[in-house]
Amino acid sequence: MKRILIVEDEDLILKALEFRLRRDGYDVIKAKDGRDGLKAIETEMFDLLITDMMLPFNNGLEVVNKAKEMKGKNFPVIVLSNVGLENVVLDAFKLGADDYITKPFSPVELSIRVKRLLNK
Amino acid sequence: MESLSSSKSDQYDTIITFCIAFIVCCLSGAFITGVYLFYIRFRNQYYAKRIARLEERYGLLLTGIIFDEEDEQFEEKRKKLIKHFKKTYLRSHFNKRVLRKELLKLYKSFSGSSQKVLRDLYLELRLHKEALADLNSTDWSVRADAVKELGQIQYTDAKLKMLKLSSHENPELRLEAQAAFLALEKENPFGFLETAKAKITEWQQLNLEEIAKRIESDKIPLFASWFGLRNQSVVEFCVKMTATFNQFESGEALIQLLHAKDIRVAKEAVKALGNLFVVEAQLPLIELYPGSSQEVQNEIIMSLGKLGGTEVLQFLTDILYTAPHEQAMKAGMAIRSTGYDGDLILQQALQSEDTHVVAIAEHMLDERI
Amino acid sequence: MIEIFNNAILLYGITITLSYVLLAIISARALNYYIRKNKFVSHEALLSSPNAPSVSLIAPAYNEEKTIVENIRSLLSIHYNNFEVIIVNDGSKDNTLQTMIEAYDLQKVNFAIHQELPGKPIRGVYKAMNPAYKKLTVVDKVNGGKADALNAGINISSYDLITCIDVDCIIEQDGILRMVKPFMEENVKVIASGGVIRIANSCEIEDGKLIKAHVPKSLVARFQVIEYLRAFLMGRMGWSKLNGLLLISGAMGMFDRRIAIASGGYNHNTVGEDMELVVRMRRYMADRKIKYKVTYIPDPLCWTEAPSDYKILSRQRNRWMRGTMETLWIHRKLAFNPRYGLLGLISYPYWMFYEWLAPVIEFLGVCYFVFLIVTGYDNWYLFMVLFLVVYAFAIFMSFLALLYEELTYHQYTSKRDTLKLMLTVLLEPIIYHPRSTWWGLKGNIDKIKGKNTWGEMTRAGFNKVENKNV
Numbered sequence: 010m011k012r013i014l015i016v017e018d019e020d021l022i023l024k025a026l027e028f029r030l031r032r033d034g035y036d037v038i039k040a041k042d043g044r045d046g047l048k049a050i051e052t053e054m055f056d057l058l059i060t061d062m063m064l065p066f067n068n069g070l071e072v073v074n075k076a077k078e079m080k081g082k083n084f085p086v087i088v089l090s091n092v093g094l095e096n097v098v099l100d101a102f103k104l105g106a107d108d109y110i111t112k113p114f115s116p117v118e119l120s121i122r123v124k125r126l127l128n129k
Numbered sequence: 130m131e132s133l134s135s136s137k138s139d140q141y142d143t144i145i146t147f148c149i150a151f152i153v154c155c156l157s158g159a160f161i162t163g164v165y166l167f168y169i170r171f172r173n174q175y176y177a178k179r180i181a182r183l184e185e186r187y188g189l190l191l192t193g194i195i196f197d198e199e200d201e202q203f204e205e206k207r208k209k210l211i212k213h214f215k216k217t218y219l220r221s222h223f224n225k226r227v228l229r230k231e232l233l234k235l236y237k238s239f240s241g242s243s244q245k246v247l248r249d250l251y252l253e254l255r256l257h258k259e260a261l262a263d264l265n266s267t268d269w270s271v272r273a274d275a276v277k278e279l280g281q282i283q284y285t286d287a288k289l290k291m292l293k294l295s296s297h298e299n300p301e302l303r304l305e306a307q308a309a310f311l312a313l314e315k316e317n318p319f320g321f322l323e324t325a326k327a328k329i330t331e332w333q334q335l336n337l338e339e340i341a342k343r344i345e346s347d348k349i350p351l352f353a354s355w356f357g358l359r360n361q362s363v364v365e366f367c368v369k370m371t372a373t374f375n376q377f378e379s380g381e382a383l384i385q386l387l388h389a390k391d392i393r394v395a396k397e398a399v400k401a402l403g404n405l406f407v408v409e410a411q412l413p414l415i416e417l418y419p420g421s422s423q424e425v426q427n428e429i430i431m432s433l434g435k436l437g438g439t440e441v442l443q444f445l446t447d448i449l450y451t452a453p454h455e456q457a458m459k460a461g462m463a464i465r466s467t468g469y470d471g472d473l474i475l476q477q478a479l480q481s482e483d484t485h486v487v488a489i490a491e492h493m494l495d496e497r498i
Numbered sequence: 499m500i501e502i503f504n505n506a507i508l509l510y511g512i513t514i515t516l517s518y519v520l521l522a523i524i525s526a527r528a529l530n531y532y533i534r535k536n537k538f539v540s541h542e543a544l545l546s547s548p549n550a551p552s553v554s555l556i557a558p559a560y561n562e563e564k565t566i567v568e569n570i571r572s573l574l575s576i577h578y579n580n581f582e583v584i585i586v587n588d589g590s591k592d593n594t595l596q597t598m599i600e601a602y603d604l605q606k607v608n609f610a611i612h613q614e615l616p617g618k619p620i621r622g623v624y625k626a627m628n629p630a631y632k633k634l635t636v637v638d639k640v641n642g643g644k645a646d647a648l649n650a651g652i653n654i655s656s657y658d659l660i661t662c663i664d665v666d667c668i669i670e671q672d673g674i675l676r677m678v679k680p681f682m683e684e685n686v687k688v689i690a691s692g693g694v695i696r697i698a699n700s701c702e703i704e705d706g707k708l709i710k711a712h713v714p715k716s717l718v719a720r721f722q723v724i725e726y727l728r729a730f731l732m733g734r735m736g737w738s739k740l741n742g743l744l745l746i747s748g749a750m751g752m753f754d755r756r757i758a759i760a761s762g763g764y765n766h767n768t769v770g771e772d773m774e775l776v777v778r779m780r781r782y783m784a785d786r787k788i789k790y791k792v793t794y795i796p797d798p799l800c801w802t803e804a805p806s807d808y809k810i811l812s813r814q815r816n817r818w819m820r821g822t823m824e825t826l827w828i829h830r831k832l833a834f835n836p837r838y839g840l841l842g843l844i845s846y847p848y849w850m851f852y853e854w855l856a857p858v859i860e861f862l863g864v865c866y867f868v869f870l871i872v873t874g875y876d877n878w879y880l881f882m883v884l885f886l887v888v889y890a891f892a893i894f895m896s897f898l899a900l901l902y903e904e905l906t907y908h909q910y911t912s913k914r915d916t917l918k919l920m921l922t923v924l925l926e927p928i929i930y931h932p933r934s935t936w937w938g939l940k941g942n943i944d945k946i947k948g949k950n951t952w953g954e955m956t957r958a959g960f961n962k963v964e965n966k967n968v
Binding site: 145148149151152155156158159162163165166167169170173268269270273274277300301305328330331332333334335336338339369423424454455458461485488489491492494495497498 | 534535537538542543544546547549550605607608609610611612614625627656679681682683684685756879880883884886887890891893894896897898900901904905908913916920
Binding site for chain 2: 019021022024025028029032092093112113114115116117118
């Protein structure tokens, strides 16, 4: 079973993402802020990272950076961001993020994007 | 002598009596305040606990229904849920209020079909009745909150009410009503602009813009047709929207606005001309430059950088060499943004004898900044 | 003679009482409106629009090698899109600069430095090479004190708004979003906006983020909690409603950069540079007859460590008093000047009589009583009554401030904490107030003796707890 790490501070979205991904048959690890996210990247094994951009403690860019550093350049990363923050998403892409989803998002779309990245 | 001292002691007595009354008032005031504080504390804690419990439950039920959407027995499950809700959870206004909040939170987080599921649920549970009742509240903030809710959930029947409230004297309520009208009215969503008398502040403009971005593109009007309105804040907003929605055909109208009396309108027009790449604006912008305030001058420089062209580059180079620091920096940035030709100019500037110019050129050519 | 003196003291007492009551009423109304207004506001539009104003956060650093990396990290996680963090290394003697360079992969860049506001020379500007820290700029300069460092930051910034903070402050994540809003929602130009400072002693803090607020264990800090609550929720909220605010805390204020520069930036020659700048910006606008506003938001956005022993606190208060005196002296032209409207006729005189001269007048009052006793006028009953009048009024006002806090932000959630605060309120007029009066008086004396602390400040650095401007 593939494992996914989600870093997201909004409880509701975190729950919803977890719900959906578990239904799709993935194992899910959750982190509620940037600091926990960095810790999880260091200690946990997983196959895909989904991270919000605006997080408490450490921002999303740092999380992406760390994941690429620890798990290699080809490690799949999806970033979540609010509409209109295209410049932040661009920075995430510079750091090697593979895909992005804007909030509000459609669960179906998310599930397709995750599948696509994991099957690559 | 006798009478004088007795009047003095009378005076003394009144002062003392007054002082003691004052002390008693203050002390009892402090005491009552303290007791009231704890009453508020307990009341709020009680409600907070109840709300947290309900939120938890509602959250689970609602996320459940969203993700069961692709399920074969979805309809059946949904009916069961509605029954369950009606029977157990929705007997008080308090519960309904919490449900509305929770449902809306979810509604805002998702797009696509999940939204539809939630909206149907909202209407079937007749939660809009609650919001409509709130519209008659005496507290403007409750009304504004309800207006916002109805707008977000797309309850189109309320749009006339919104139009009426969109000229309300309270700026907060007014903004929410305008935003809601924008979201609800399908034919002429920006209609309220024509009659708007009060100033639309920058904050309000920003929020209206946010909603406008979600309107279907074929319902977006030609904003230039409102450039002649009296209310300058409306004109300012329309200029911004002209750029946001890439209404290239309004280039000529924007050039006319460069000489608007309202400096904010002129400034936005300058910006929009750059963002829309209205090449015809090159000369008018260059002509406008000398008589403008520093703020507008900066915008002119940045817009010219977007437009490019030989004359423009010559003009910007002059500014780079002669203008005060802030404008010279902007000119450097603008020159850089024109691409290859601009880089050549900056390379040349590196050889200049003026150390200030060299510093700016070095700054602009430094990729790391 | 005695009659005149009596009446003067009486008049002073009555006006100060009335002004407190009036401010409390105005504040209550303003707070109520503010809370309702922001109940349903979302800041999403401000986060995502390209039309949102750009903000530079400027934080001076002096000998901060132990904490600077963490402090910067928490500043970088503040929620705002169009913003940058400018750290000004004010000639630190330790490895502050080197620590930052290593932690954030900084390189010296060819920044075109232009010191529009004059100051000590800038040695270099550094940018982070990793896109994750793109918002960070570090300025390295020769030591020149806090005002000088802030001016250097303003010179480097090219954004619309500037926020000057103390680098070791804990800023709430949505702090910038909330501070920017007042700049956009007024019908007239807003030149500055102030925020609230809260006391972080004994609070639960993790990695630069406030987890839970607690009432300080130290009594000295607890007195200040009461003092701050009164000042921020009752005093300044009321003044801002009247548009008469003269002081924006140095630890959390936002300014229009253009106007700050045009009016000359921070003044190096005063220890009260934060108040002085606000007054000067106001004068700049008033002299040009441009309508403007100085706003204030009551949300608890910035948490800072307060002095927890009397010695350090006394130095801080001494300095505040001298800062106030200097500002009032520099801008003496405002006093009772109808050309400046409310600023000259109400704000300035208020500060003169009730902030600057209050300790002096109080001291004179006490001397007077001592004189009466010595000369044989021993009406103890009257003394008791007068003392109780002052005491009862003071605790009533403090209780009201606690109630305001409960009705608005209720940061202290435990019952024990609230009871502790109430007890502190009862003790404050007896234990704390005489001391703070004495410190204010001492500040007066030192200033008149010509104590020049500007040089001393440069040597001492400015991030020590005592050197905060609130």
